[in-house]
Structure formats: structure tokens, C-alpha cells
Amino acid sequence: MRSGWSRRNPPNGFSLVECLVVVALLGILATLAIPSSSAVQRRLELDSALRRLRVGLDRGRMAAERDRQPCALELSANGWQPPLAGDLPACRGGMTPLVETGEGELELRSNLPDAVRFSTNGLVLDGGLVVVSHPSHAQALCLVIGLPLGISRSGVYRGDPRSALSSALCQPSDA
Template sequence: MNRGFTLLELLIALVVLGILATLSLPSSMRDPAQLELESGLRRLRVGLDRGRLAALRQQAPCALHLSDQGWRPPTSLVVPACAGASTWLAEHATGPLVLQSTLPHTVRFTANGLVLDGGLVLLRHPRLSRMACLVIGLPLGITRTGSYHRDPTLELSSAHCRPNDAG
């Protein structure tokens, strides 16, 4: 005898589907402060990549300066600026992100796109306890990102920039 599903079974199935649907919400539904922090970290990496590409395109060494607003042309013109490599740190030039860095004042790129200067960049959002970090390792300028696990008022150290959990 085929009598179908009971009302209770249908309700349970709908509840389970509803729970599964909420677990798969798009990232745009996440906390805006977290999105700003992640976007700022991506923009830091994009700026480095643009500096590398600009050096390759110009076939000459060039440089960028990391300011609170993002990657800008260097204030000292000992090494020419990487043309077209400036990037803003936030969507709006006056975003809430707080930047700390151990990078030198001018980050230099060789004519073949290698980064000559390394260090740590720490990004914070005033509403979040999590701090994002970017480490630029030498000699090849390889970058890694993660979460910073130390009081930012103490001396910054790349050893405290740990990769984010995959979970």
C-alpha cells in the first residue's frame, strides 16, 4: 500500500532543507567588517603583483610605498615609481582598516619582477578581534597570509602570522 508522506515527515524534511540552505549562504551575507579585512588583505597582494608586473613591463627597477591608504608611489624618487601599480587598501580611501608594517619605507622591485624588500604587514579592523597578516619573504618575495596571534602593541614578528584554518 502506497500512502505517501505524513505531514510530520514533510515538515521534518523542510526543516532539514532550511538548515542546509542557511549553511550555504553566500559570503556576501557575512559580517561587513570581516569582508573589509579580507578585501584589504587581497588588495595588499594585488599591489605587490602590480609592482612586479610594472617592473617587468618597464624592464627596469621600480618601487612602491605602503601607506595607510594602500600602495602609493614612493615619496623619494631614488628608484622610479612602478607605473600603474598604486592600489587603495579599502573601497573608500578613508576606510576603517588600521595598518602596521615592518616593511621599509620604499619596497623595491627588480627589472625581472623580484621583490627586494621583505617584512610583515598587519591589518586590523576596529570592530574585529581577528587581525590579518601578510608576510613578504625574501629572497624571492614570496607572500603568505594568515591571522596574527600576538598583541600588536608588541614588536611585530612574522613568526606570529599563522595560516588560517581550512575549516
């Protein structure tokens, strides 16, 4: 006696081939949706460098106010450093490296004077634009240091960081 079960009641579930095709398609979609880890790492390095620039500037202001003495910091490729020349002492505690550990590939450009000066009441006496970029990342971040309180804005630099710098090209980030 033959059973007609297979013709009348199809089996429930999916075949192994169907499951493998769905898993493969989901894997392809996932790789397209997730940005590459190196791009994310470069963006995090840029964000961290911009934060460190802000922290160094704030520390310089606080040091001048705390010590009740004008002081200065110099911005180099490695971050905030004691000034190499000038009449003002370095702001105590203001030295802040651009990267947390090791040597980074970050590029720093600015139109700041050799030394950024701070008054005894913590006001910034020199302003300008700082642009931080990475050779393998499309976006550059920027920091506009306005007078007398320091930072007036930060964001994404919408120009070529290797050409003449303009604070008008420092626009708020979309995110």
C-alpha cells in the same frame, strides 16, 4: 444523541499556541546561529584589504618586469602609493588603495622599509610583515613578504597588532 467522537478520536494537527511556540524557538535559534552582519562585514573588509595588498605587490613586480626598469612602491595607511623619496620611480600601475571606496576604519602596521623595491626581472628586494586590523574586530590578518618572490604566506596574526611585529605570529587561518 451525543457523539463520543472527541473522546475516541483526538483532532489531528497542532494547536495555534503550539505552532507559535515552535516558530518563536526556531527564530531564537536562527539568531544565535547566524553571525552578526557587522562582524561579517568587518571580516570581508579585512579579506579585501589583504587581497589588495597582494595585488599591489604583484602589480609592482609585473611593472618592473614589463618596463625592464627597477621601481618602488611605498605602503601607507591608504595602500600602495608612489614612494615619497628615493632614486627609483614609482611602479606604473602598482598603486592600489587599501579599501575599495571611501574611508575605512582599517588599521595597517608593517615593518617594511619606506619603499619596497622591485628589480628589472620582477624580484622583490625588500621584505617584511604587514598586519591589517579593524578596531571592532578581534582577528587581524597578516601578510609576510619574503624575498625574492614576494609573498611567502598570509593568514591570521596571532599576536597583538599594536605591539612589536613578528612574522612567526602570522599563522595560516583555520578556515
